[in-house]
Amino acid sequence: MVLDLNLLREEMDLRRPAPGIGTPRQEDDEVEILSGVKDGMATGGALTMFVRNRDRDSDKYKQFRDKPRPGHADQTAVAKYGECHDIRGGGQFSGRMTAALVAGGSVAKQLLAEHGIVVAAYTESIGKVVDARRHGIQDMLSIARSNDLRAASEDVIEAMREEILGAREEGDSIGGVVHCLIDGVPVGLGEPFFDTVEGELAKMMFAIPAVKGIEFGAGFRAAAMRGSEHNDPFVVVQGRLRTAKNDAGGVLGGISNGMPIEFRIAIKPTASIAKEQRTVDLKKMEETSLAIEGRHDPCIAPRAVAVVEAAAALVMADLSIRGGIID
Numbered sequence: 098m099v100l101d102l103n104l105l106r107e108e109m110d111l112r113r114p115a116p117g118i119g120t121p122r123q124e125d126d127e128v129e130i131l132s133g134v135k136d137g138m139a140t141g142g143a144l145t146m147f148v149r150n151r152d153r154d155s156d157k158y159k160q161f162r163d164k165p166r167p168g169h170a171d172q173t174a175v176a177k178y179g180e181c182h183d184i185r186g187g188g189q190f191s192g193r194m195t196a197a198l199v200a201g202g203s204v205a206k207q208l209l210a211e212h213g214i215v216v217a218a219y220t221e222s223i224g225k226v227v228d229a230r231r232h233g234i235q236d237m238l239s240i241a242r243s244n245d246l247r248a249a250s251e252d253v254i255e256a257m258r259e260e261i262l263g264a265r266e267e268g269d270s271i272g273g274v275v276h277c278l279i280d281g282v283p284v285g286l287g288e289p290f291f292d293t294v295e296g297e298l299a300k301m302m303f304a305i306p307a308v309k310g311i312e313f314g315a316g317f318r319a320a321a322m323r324g325s326e327h328n329d330p331f332v333v334v335q336g337r338l339r340t341a342k343n344d345a346g347g348v349l350g351g352i353s354n355g356m357p358i359e360f361r362i363a364i365k366p367t368a369s370i371a372k373e374q375r376t377v378d379l380k381k382m383e384e385t386s387l388a389i390e391g392r393h394d395p396c397i398a399p400r401a402v403a404v405v406e407a408a409a410a411l412v413m414a415d416l417s418i419r420g421g422i423i424d
């Protein structure tokens with residue numbers, strides 16, 4: 098397979114923080130390929146990609162060992178790993194880990210593209226600003242890739258920006274929803290009982306830090322519907338079996354049904370905020386307070402769009418290999 102390093106670079110750039118609404122930490126996110134590529138072709142051997150951290154500021158994190166940040170993983174990581182937990186930069190719980198996910202995801206995307214499977218996502222909401230429009234994959238591949246909010250409707254961009262800047266001004270952070278669509282998926286992917294399409298995607302999505310929820314198709318709205326409303330009627334379009342709508346999110350019985358796979362991801366507000374919060378000094382076992390200085394994203398959702406796409410591509414490539422679609 099030809100590995101397009103320009104596409105890899107583009108994906109890495111889409112995860113980088115945007116000036117004004119992202120962390121001021123500046124990483125170039127250059128991917129060094131150490132093995133597995135010769136003359137632009139993947140050799141089939143192990144593909145090793147290396148992303149260096151260049152802009153480090155480790156000292157600020159030391160205090161979180163004794164005074165865990167509410168909402169971050171400091172408390173659970175120290176309880177589980179003790180002295181072995183390397184807390185610098187948040188260690189293995191840093192959003193920085195998702196650079197590797199995006200690098201790997203770019204390879205998976207290129208592999209899937211050879212089989213007509215395309216993964217794309219966009220920012221559906223930031224705080225109270227919701228893009229209520231339905232978007233096709235083209236909006237996600239064009240509009241959502243050309244603005245820093247990763248929004249698929251141009252008229253919500255500034256309102257989303259205000260929502261983020263407003264939270265940051267108050268020393269706070271804000272959450273959002275990422276909407277993902279996977280087009281061109283053949284019928285029959287997914288390995289019930291345990292490795293269903295929903296199960297595999299959900300497991301991978303929860304590996305992304307700050308993800309707190311996932312719903313496929315109508316998701317939680319289905320609980321308030323009647324069957325006659327929720328069921329997607331079968332229809333024939335140009336001789337092919339389709340459904341008239343897609344409340345199932347492209348999955349029935351854990352198996353892809355040939356419609357686009359569609360899901361939404363809830364991203365929580367960034368844990369590290371400047372506003373004073375209650376915490377406990379674990380050495381003294383006394384309640385205290387914490388105001389976090391440093392370079393953090395006031396909103397993770399726009400950066401998470403590239404990460405969700407990459408994670409979904411890795412899962413779909415894996416399911417396609419298991420399903421015999423990709424050799």
Ligand SMILES: Cc1cc2nc3c(=O)[nH]c(=O)nc-3n(C[C@H](O)[C@H](O)[C@H](O)COP(=O)(O)O)c2cc1C
Nearest residue numbers: 169170190191192306307308367368369393394400
């Ligand atoms: C792209 C990206 C950037 C992130 N940046 C930050 C950050 O600047 N500050 C922070 O506290 N959390 C950040 N996070 C989230 C934390 O890593 C995450 O909340 C923490 O590891 C706890 O895990 P949990 O939220 O999944 O429980 C980021 C996550 C992602 C995906």
